[in-house]
Amino acid sequence: MIFNTFAYYLLFLIPSAILYRCSPAKIRPWIIAVFGSLFFSYFAYSMAGLAGAFCLAIFLWESVVSRTYQPNSRWCIFGLLQSLLFLGVFKYWNFFTSLAFWGHQNPLRWYNAFLPLGISFFTFEFYHYAWDRKYNRTESGSVGEYLAFILFFPTMVAGPIKRYQDFLPKLRAEPTPGTTDWEVGGTRILTGLAKKFAIADLLSAWTDHLNAHDIRLASRGILLLWLVAYSIKIYADFSGYSDIAIGSARLFGIRVPENFDWPYGRRNIQRFWSCWHMSLTSWLTDYVFLPLARFRIGSWKPHVYIAIVATMGISGLWHGAGLHYIAWGLYHGLLLLAHKLWRDWRGPASEALLAVTASRVLTYVCVTAGYALFTMDLHTVALFYRRLLAG
Amino acid sequence: MPDLTPDGILAELQPIFREALSNSSITVTRDSSARNTPNWDSLVHIEIIDMVERHFKVRFGLGEVQDLKTVGDLVDLTMKKAPR
Numbered sequence: 001m002i003f004n005t006f007a008y009y010l011l012f013l014i015p016s017a018i019l020y021r022c023s024p025a026k027i028r029p030w031i032i033a034v035f036g037s038l039f040f041s042y043f044a045y046s047m048a049g050l051a052g053a054f055c056l057a058i059f060l061w062e063s064v065v066s067r068t069y070q071p072n073s074r075w076c077i078f079g080l081l082q083s084l085l086f087l088g089v090f091k092y093w094n095f096f097t098s099l100a101f102w103g104h105q106n107p108l109r110w111y112n113a114f115l116p117l118g119i120s121f122f123t124f125e126f127y128h129y130a131w132d133r134k135y136n137r138t139e140s141g142s143v144g145e146y147l148a149f150i151l152f153f154p155t156m157v158a159g160p161i162k163r164y165q166d167f168l169p170k171l172r173a174e175p176t177p178g179t180t181d182w183e184v185g186g187t188r189i190l191t192g193l194a195k196k197f198a199i200a201d202l203l204s205a206w207t208d209h210l211n212a213h214d215i216r217l218a219s220r221g222i223l224l225l226w227l228v229a230y231s232i233k234i235y236a237d238f239s240g241y242s243d244i245a246i247g248s249a250r251l252f253g254i255r256v257p258e259n260f261d262w263p264y265g266r267r268n269i270q271r272f273w274s275c276w277h278m279s280l281t282s283w284l285t286d287y288v289f290l291p292l293a294r295f296r297i298g299s300w301k302p303h304v305y306i307a308i309v310a311t312m313g314i315s316g317l318w319h320g321a322g323l324h325y326i327a328w329g330l331y332h333g334l335l336l337l338a339h340k341l342w343r344d345w346r347g348p349a350s351e352a353l354l355a356v357t358a359s360r361v362l363t364y365v366c367v368t369a370g371y372a373l374f375t376m377d378l379h380t381v382a383l384f385y386r387r388l389l390a391g
Numbered sequence: 392m393p394d395l396t397p398d399g400i401l402a403e404l405q406p407i408f409r410e411a412l413s414n415s416s417i418t419v420t421r422d423s424s425a426r427n428t429p430n431w432d433s434l435v436h437i438e439i440i441d442m443v444e445r446h447f448k449v450r451f452g453l454g455e456v457q458d459l460k461t462v463g464d465l466v467d468l469t470m471k472k473a474p475r
Contacts (some may be wrong), residue, residue, distance in 0.1 A: 062462065134454075135452075135453070135457070135458075136454070137454060137457070137458060180430030250394055270432050270434070274432065285433045288435070289433055290433070290453065290457060291453060293437045294437070294440075294453055294456060304437055304438070307437075308434065336434075340434055343413065343430075344413070347413045348413055348414060348429075348430065364438060
């Protein structure tokens with residue numbers, strides 16, 4: 001993990017935030033771009049050697065090509081495709097080729113495959129920029145400003161996923177003088193670190209080691225407890241990471257999107273996804289769900305139900321290159337579909353205390369029940385649910 | 392033939408929103424949006440767009456749909472697109 005290293009704070013965050021605040025407006029984007037490049041090279045090298053560090057070239061290439069993205073331009077489509085290509089090759093090559101040669105040796109296996117640092121996130125920001133330039137929803141900004149956007153290291157590794165048209169005004173604004181940003185940002189960072197170390201890492205010591213052998217031996221109560229523990233661990237881990245990223249950004253005087261809004265207390269699965277990994281939900285809504293739901297061939301269009309389930313299936317795949325991730329995504333797609341059908345049938349939800357409480361509990365149970373799919377391969381997950389439900 | 396003045400369009404949107412939001416007593420204004428209107432989520436958003444397109448016999452582009460934030464935006468876009 002990067003956010004618990006001295007290097008992150010002493011080599012990158014604090015020096016760059018101070019330099020940023022002391023620099024004239026024209027230089028500030030380049031401060032972020034340079035430190036972001038150094039950050040990427042440093043940590044990418046530590047994780048994947050020279051090959052990882054050289055992936056900085058992807059950002060530099062993108063900064064050049066993105067200058068061609070004009071409204072309605074075919075270059076925008078090229079930008080969309082290349083974002084998907086980067087993600088597809090690095091993250092999914094071995095997964096899809098293994099599927100193609102299911103049951104046989106994979107002759108196309110990439111044996112030294114590695115993931116460039118933050119690839120799931122920066123390719124989504126590339127895609128968003130190309131799309132929004134195509135539809136003239138954002139200005140292009142300068143090269144320095146775009147480099148600052150894609151190389152903004154507090155959010156590079158695990159989000160929140162930013163939007164250029166939201167980031168640009170904040171980049172151009174003068175950072176608020178005084179200590180407020182440092183106090184608020186510092187507090188947010190400490191909150192995130194506490195969530196990570198005191199809760200997530202503590203629970204990980206137990207939740208991360210459940211295998212098929214343990215599942216066979218454990219009682220149903222323990223398996224249930226594992227699900228609850230995992231639900232707490234994943235929330236503390238991910239929201240803690242987001243807290244650190246958001247707090248770090250605040251040291252620059254830049255506010256990035258919030259990512260969590262007490263998701264476990266929500267009344268239905270639709271509200272849960274509006275409050276969990278909010279920047280991803282927003283991205284998927286704009287760039288996957290809406291295009292799918294609005295897709296037409298002549299007068300034929302797929303039902304919106306297909307768009308719901310497909311979007312969540314894609315979300316699952318984004319989370320990891322594995323069939324169980326896709327299954328987890330589809331599970332949530334079916335939950336959203338079930339919620340929609342229920343709402344269409346029953347109308348507005350009751351405000352009675354019992355109904356509200358029951359809906360909150362049911363939502364939490366449905367979300368938590370899916371975590372086994374998220375963490376285990378399909379064979380192990382089948383064993384888990386069989387043991388949990390049938391003993 | 393729908394009334395294509397801003398007030399006319401807003402009036403004709405009311406039954407659409409009431410049906411999409413499953414709320415027969417709601418009255419939306421130009422400032423109404425997903426942020427301040429209960430049950431208006433992305434699924435309902437698509438339904439609203441589809442119903443508006445059928446009612447006013449218009450077709451919105453994908454970028455235009457993505458830019459719609461308020462009922463006022465929808466009224467203005469419908470005025471711009473509606474056949475006269």
